[in-house]
Amino acid sequence: MNAIILYIKSYLDSDLTPGAAGNWFWATVYILLVFVGLSVAVIAMNWLERKILAHMQVRLGPMRVGPHGLLQPIADALKLLLKEDIIPAEADAVVFWIAPFIVVLAAFTVFVVVPFGPTHAITDMNIGILFMLGVSSLSVLGIVTAGWASNSHYPLIGALRSSAQMVSYEVAMGLAVVSAIMMTSLSAEGGTLSMIGIVQSQLAQQEWFIFKFFPLGLIAFAIFAIAMVAETNRAPFDLPEAESELTAGFHTEYSGFRWSLFFLAEYSAMIAVSSIAVTLWLGGWLRPFPNLLHGDTWDQIFSFFPGLTFLFLAVITFYNVVRMPQHPLFKIQTRGLAGFGALLGLIGLVLFVPVVRERVGDIFWFVAKVAAFMYLYIWYRGTFPRYRFDQLMKVGWKVLLPTGLALLILTAVFGMRAELLAQVKEVFQR
């Protein structure tokens, strides 16, 4: 018994990820935490997307289930679980059965290497970014097999579109990623593919890669930001599931639990690619302006941000509690909303405790940056009309790919400019 406690405690003194420390217990704890956090994030995204889209279109969105529709995602999940699980008669049953699991596995496995902080990752791999790109590209297999196995026209067209789209945007995405990886090789420790290493290299160079070699970093980030929307099949690149053309695209024939797996995978893939973008260009877990506003005082001030954010959310919630209708029918709803506000306030207060404050800072900044991306996803969906398929291919192959190639060469030239100049000088001196 003592040995077990010692084993558990031994990790707390190390400054490694549980994977690197080889600690089974903490690795399991981290995996469970990431899994639960991800599921909660997907549920929250479901509600937020419906609400934000509704407000963008001057509607109210879900208002019936719980105050301001807060319990709507839970009601949706229950409905999906209770629905009949239909497998079409002419479908290829085995492939139809496997497809959603391929998508979900690919979307969740990626989070093994996502760095929420210098030690807050399940593990750190030598090939971190390659692993993320590779495993997330496996999800297209699930989509393609789902569309084919349904043995129906709309899903098949959706699957064909999806595979063409994903393969073409992966190229541009890869070029943008390589340009960021080349930037990591400029720090003293040398280049790295590890997700934690990439953020640490940004820390060592005192610059987020989005601002590096301005505007090269920015362009690379823009290419990635466009390609990642296409990779996750979201509007305006949601051709594989275009409602107005293909009913629901590749998952037309799916229902109930299996459909919800596709839903889950789509949102966790969105979070995954957003975290790649945050890690590569936006400094991962680093707080804003670590080079300008450094020192203990600024560290102290920035460490209050997590608590303040939750208190701000609590204040907004209480403002809405006051605004609830004074009718007796709304009594329970008002109380529920007040309870929710109190919960947010309590979390905010806990985040002010010094012990907690010091440890969650990096997680907070990482999640905040990813959350900004998630809002952007919803914003795109509310703003842009869907691309036509030829326009989509044009953007991918004729705009993003040449730009990416030129960017790669320019980044290499800028990174090696001292050596190149020295060589040119040598030639002239001869």
Next chain:
Amino acid sequence: MNPSLTANPPVATPYFFYGLAAIMIIGGILVITRKNAVHSALALITTLLAQAALYLMLYAPFVAGVQIILYAGGIMVLFLFVIMLISIERTMKERQFNKQWLVGIAAAGTLGGLFIAVYTTTTNGRVLFPQGAVSYVEAGNTQGVANLLFHRFQGTYMFAFEIASLLLLVAIIGAVVMAKKRI
């Protein structure tokens, strides 16, 4: 990258190897015995993924990552893309195996003989292939591959690497010529 490696040596390595090898062999057999081309492709993906895991066991994570991205992610998607456009009903009726069993047995026998030759030691204690010592260097793997290919002095495989990509170009040109009669 992994300081615990010396403290905690990898566990149950042979079992992982046998498991992965079994998955690969079963997958390989399924690839050639399934009549439905999509099922074959899925079995091939399983084989390729198990192969990537084998690379990981050999402390070659970079090669494993490239294997997943290129083969399982890229090439197999194109495979499926093409297969889905083929009429499955017609391929189901087609004859799957040819009658070349004499040549097949000869080839299999030769390969089996080669395997036996590899594992037998001659009377004076020599083996056909020298047994190399396995060195565990996970950290330098990505850099190691790059050095082998591109290093100014150690990079001895650059030419072979470029020639291999030229082969692919030949294949692409051949495919275009075969598919399009008039260009």
